[in-house]
Amino acid sequence: MSDTNEHLDKLMQELRRGTLTIGVLSQLHEPQYGYSLVASLEERNFQVEAGTLYPLLRRLEKQGLLESKWDTNETRPRKYYLLSETGKEVFEQLVEEWKNMVGSLENLLQNKGGS
Amino acid sequence: MELIERYIYAVTHRLPQSQREDIAKELRGLIEDMLEERGQEGHVTEKQVEEVLLELGEPRKLAEKYRGTKRYLIGPELFDHYLMVLKIALISAGVVIGATFIIQVTLDPPSILDSFISLIISTVNGLPMAFGWTTLVFAVIQFVGTKQLNVNLQEKKSWKPSDLPVVPDPKGRVKRGDAIAGIVFYTIFIAIFGFSNEYFGVWFFEDGKFHHVIPFFNEDSYGYYFLFIVLMFGFGIIKECLKLIYGRWTMKIVLFTTIVNIISCIGLLFIIAEPAIWNPNFMNQLVESGLVVAQSEAYDVISFIWEKSTFWLFILWVFGLVWDIVDGYIRVRRSKRSE
Structure with missing residues (x-):
């Protein structure tokens, strides 16, 4: 049984890793800083660790999908991230692809083993 | 906090x-x-x-x-090549060290203990050195070349099935062992010619103990020729490496061999033109050591051979080089026959 759990854990990790980017991009039409993003994702039952999200935000910024700005007016300085123009375009297309994928997978699951 | x-x-x-x-x-x-x-x-x-x-x-x-990336000294894309070169370097170093030991023991059997100690010392020094230099060179390639390599990999995206090389005829295939043995031999030759040319000659033993050598080579002008020898064998090593990389005989390798061999021939011609590479006092030293008597029949024969040897060595060498090219060409033809 623990063997099954182990496999499940690994596969779930891969699934989460694959969907993480699209989930993060979806929440950045308004500027957010890292920890508020963790909170808002968790609120919607989308689990993500801060230690994974922060590096991901930087990577997406480096790739040009996000823009960032430091806000030093609050009690502590925070780096806010926001979708860039390219980011918006990529996100729109990504959502289309995702819907297609969900559709075809749904189709597969309903016709198991071609029966 | x-x-x-x-x-x-x-x-x-x-x-x-x-x-x-x-x-x-x-x-x-x-x-x-x-x-x-x-x-x-x-x-x-x-x-x-x-x-x-x-x-x-x-x-x-x-x-x-x-x-975002893992860090390594030598990445997975280089690791196979690294292991292969490392093997070659370690085998070469080991063989050279072993050969040195055997030569020392032959020359001077009573001090076998000293020879043994120096064997251990050169093993402890030499093998890590071979390991270290190989690793350093690959680490530099990794450091400098990773970006370059990525570009190359991207260029290869436009790969076509028709680019696949034909399966070569077994006779045109390069045997890995042969190529590696070739590299090891070239290395040993460089080591022998480079660092022990004074032992390259007629050996004299007295009471079972090594006494002295009458060298074949002229020690005064040897440094000049040594450069040429290193170059020649160095190109040989490059040739064997190319064979390893391509895995079969190709026109490129034959072309490279041809160019290197032509340069070798020209170099040899220079040596022939002024045979200062040979020990000019060879015959006199032979007589002095009492091996032959001057003006005897044996003296005449040896003297004749000694004087003609340059010419015949040259002929032999040129023949070998030409055969090398022809052999490569034949192998390429054979490997293409199965197309």
Whole structure:
């Protein structure tokens, strides 16, 4: 049984890793800083660790999908991230692809083993 | 909170200088946010800090995520080549060290203990040196070449099935063992010619003990020729490496062989034109050592051979080089026959 759990854990990790980017991009039409993003994702039952999200935000910024700005007016300085123009375009297309994928997978699951 | 600063330092000092400050600032903010969520403001216990840091995970792993790539001295794309070259280097070094030991023992059997000690010393010195230099060269290639390699890999995207090389006829295939043996031999020859040319000659033993050598080579002008010899064998090593890389005989290898061999021939011609490479006093020294008597029949024969040997060596050598080219050409033809 623990063997099954182990496999499940690994596969779930891969699934989460694959969907993480699209989930993060979806929440950045308004500027957010890292920890508020963790909170808002968790609120919607989308689990993500801060230690994974922060590096991901930087990577997406480096790739040009996000823009960032430091806000030093609050009690502590925070780096806010926001979708860039390219980011918006990529996100729109990504959502289309995702819907297609969900559709075809749904189709597969309903016709198991071609029966 | 000292612990927080220690954590941030542990993450950021593993990252490029240019990103450290920004990431440190962001991390500090994150940790403070996480602490704030856990307790009343201003009342942060050591235990809560530890909890938060545990949640963020090992600094090494977090830094790895920030970097996005794993770091290595020699990456997976180079590792196969690295292992192969390392094997060749270690075998060559081992054979040279072993051969030196055998020569020393033959020359001077009573001091076998000394020879044995120097065998151990050169093993302890030599093998790590071969290992170190190979590793260094590959590390430099990795460091400098990774970007280049990525570009190459991207260019290869437009790969076509018709690009696949034909399966070569077994006779046109390069045997790995042969090529590696070739490299080892070239290395040994460089070592012998380079560092023990004074032993290259007629050996004299007295009472079973090595006495002296009448060298074939002229020691005064040897340095000049040594360069040529190293170049020739060095090109030989490159040729064997090319064979290893291509895995079969190709026109490129034959072309390279041809060019190298032509240069070798020209170099040999220079040596012939002024045979100062040979020991000019060879015959006199033979007589002095009492091996032959001057003006005897044996003297005439040896003297004749000695004088003509340059010419015949040249002919033999040129023949070998020409055969080398023809042989390569035939192999290429054969390997293409199965097309």
